[in-house]
Amino acid sequence: MSGNNHNxxxxxxxxxxxxxxxxxxVALTCKACGTYFRTGKWNKAAAEFQHLKxxxxxxxxxRGKIDNxxxxxxxxxxxxxxRYHFKWCEYLLFSPYRGYAFLSEYDGHWxxxxxxxxxxxxxxxxxxxxxxxxxxxLYQKYNAQVVFAKGEFFFDVxxxxxxxxxxxxxxxxxxxxxxxxxxxxxxxxxxxxxPKEIAEAFSxxxxxxxxxxxxxxxxxxxxxxxxxxxxxxxxLVFLTTLLAQLTMSSSAEDKVVFQHDYHDTDLQDQKMIATxxxxxxxxxxxxxxxxxxxxxxxxxxxxFSLINDDTGDEYNFTEEVEFYSGYDEGYRWTEGxxxxxxxxxxxxxxxxxxxxxxxxxxxxxxxSVTVKRDVPVSTNFYxxxxxxxxxxxxxxxxxxxxxxxxxxxxxxxxxxxxx
Amino acid sequence: xxxxxxxxxxxxxIYSILLIGFFIYSGMVGWxxxxxxxxxxxxxxxRSGHVYRYHK
Numbered sequence: 001m002s003g004n005n006h007n008x009x010x011x012x013x014x015x016x017x018x019x020x021x022x023x024x025x026v027a028l029t030c031k032a033c034g035t036y037f038r039t040g041k042w043n044k045a046a047a048e049f050q051h052l053k054x055x056x057x058x059x060x061x062x063r064g065k066i067d068n069x070x071x072x073x074x075x076x077x078x079x080x081x082x083r084y085h086f087k088w089c090e091y092l093l094f095s096p097y098r099g100y101a102f103l104s105e106y107d108g109h110w111x112x113x114x115x116x117x118x119x120x121x122x123x124x125x126x127x128x129x130x131x132x133x134x135x136x137x138l139y140q141k142y143n144a145q146v147v148f149a150k151g152e153f154f155f156d157v158x159x160x161x162x163x164x165x166x167x168x169x170x171x172x173x174x175x176x177x178x179x180x181x182x183x184x185x186x187x188x189x190x191x192x193x194x195p196k197e198i199a200e201a202f203s204x205x206x207x208x209x210x211x212x213x214x215x216x217x218x219x220x221x222x223x224x225x226x227x228x229x230x231x232x233x234x235x236l237v238f239l240t241t242l243l244a245q246l247t248m249s250s251s252a253e254d255k256v257v258f259q260h261d262y263h264d265t266d267l268q269d270q271k272m273i274a275t276x277x278x279x280x281x282x283x284x285x286x287x288x289x290x291x292x293x294x295x296x297x298x299x300x301x302x303x304f305s306l307i308n309d310d311t312g313d314e315y316n317f318t319e320e321v322e323f324y325s326g327y328d329e330g331y332r333w334t335e336g337x338x339x340x341x342x343x344x345x346x347x348x349x350x351x352x353x354x355x356x357x358x359x360x361x362x363x364x365x366x367x368s369v370t371v372k373r374d375v376p377v378s379t380n381f382y383x384x385x386x387x388x389x390x391x392x393x394x395x396x397x398x399x400x401x402x403x404x405x406x407x408x409x410x411x412x413x414x415x416x417x418x419x
Numbered sequence: 420x421x422x423x424x425x426x427x428x429x430x431x432x433i434y435s436i437l438l439i440g441f442f443i444y445s446g447m448v449g450w451x452x453x454x455x456x457x458x459x460x461x462x463x464x465x466r467s468g469h470v471y472r473y474h475k
Contacts, residue, residue, distance in 0.1 A: 224427025228420075230431075233428055241442060283448070312463040315461075345454055380446060380451065381442070384438055388439075
């Protein structure tokens with residue numbers, strides 16, 4: 001190998017290679033034959049790789065803007081995990097203003113990583129820790145090897161990859177990656193990027209990007225809004241509904257508009273009792289009927305017709321009161337009640353009377369009817385609260401299953417249980 | 420909660436406003452969404468006033 005003015009010749013085919021990284025470049029692959037070799041006197045054998053061009057989505061030399069800094073793609077490697085043998089891609093990027101960074105891609109999911117100073121764990125070897133306000137959890141620990149390389153590198157990517165143990169901690173969409181060898185430690189911070197964002201940053205057609213499969217290990221479940229915002233808004237709408245319910249309940253008229261006690265003698269020779277007329281005021285409101293019958297081991301059944309005196313509109317319904325009691329092995333038991341309630345929805349204002357068709361039984365001869373206008377009800381409130389909770393409930397159930405899927409490829413899954 | 424959160428939650432916000440609005444409207448007109456009393460309305464039969472009717 002020989003070279004000058006940032007040109008080096010390939011030790012295998014002697015082709016001249018001009019270095020993009022100039023003096024920073026430590027290793028590269030020959031543009032003519034693809035052989036991987038080191039610049040300078042490293043006394044290491046050159047390496048050749050089986051061509052894995054189909055893995056590469058962004059060509060060497062492509063420039064793209066990430067976080068408002070222009071990066072150029074210097075090198076590309078395909079790495080393979082040594083235990084489970086899964087492969088992923090890494091791109092070495094360089095910005096004259098920010099130094100080097102990495103783009104990693106696995107199953108169409110992208111992470112942009114940049115080196116950081118210091119130890120985010122404050123030199124305490126823990127699997128879970130807090131860094132910059134996010135809770136990081138160990139996702140994977142592995143050794144890897146390079147199975148394909150292309151372009152230029154500022155370090156011996158083969159040697160570094162094979163001599164380091166990698167640990168990755170995630171707090172989606174962020175991650176922290178630790179590369180540790182006997183004599184070096186490198187921490188990188190990373191963030192998840194959508195394929196579309198990478199395609200736009202490097203002006204690559206989206207169709208050329210590898211398709212996204214499964215759940216990326218740093219892929220956020222939802223990037224449109226935070227969990228905190230959803231919880232806060234859900235509480236807000238619930239309190240609004242509760243306030244509306246309390247306001248409507250307290251302002252309900254709840255007014256007795258008719259009350260009368262009846263005896264079977266009131267029927268005389270007829271089957272029906274027609275009440276006196278009463279007024280329902282205040283526009284459209286509900287009407288509650290409260291029926292009391294002093295039945296004992298018996299039932300009382302009646303049909304009601306609430307009739308508008310002016311229009312002839314009728315609202316017909318039936319109610320039944322039953323009450324049974326007795327002694328069984330020395331204990332008194334009861335079943336049923338002496339009362340029944342019925343509510344009619346949306347009854348317009350007007351003058352009304354009720355036709356009552358009672359069915360008395362042998363030992364029951366009386367009943368009473370109380371009619372109230374505009375009574376407070378709570379059923380709608382409960383249904384509204386359920387309706388409002390459906391969205392956050394569905395969100396968090398879906399998130400739970402998504403998180404389980406995210407951690408299904410990890411040896412450190414918090415969801416893992418021995419079964 | 421910031422502007423991005425509000426944008427992201429827009430469908431939930433619209434749904435909540437509609438649901439709460441419907442809830443308040445129902446409360447104002449005395450509409451019970453679930454009513455165990457099965458009332459059978461009969462429009463203007465012309466039998467207004469006190470009428471005699473045999474029991475069914």
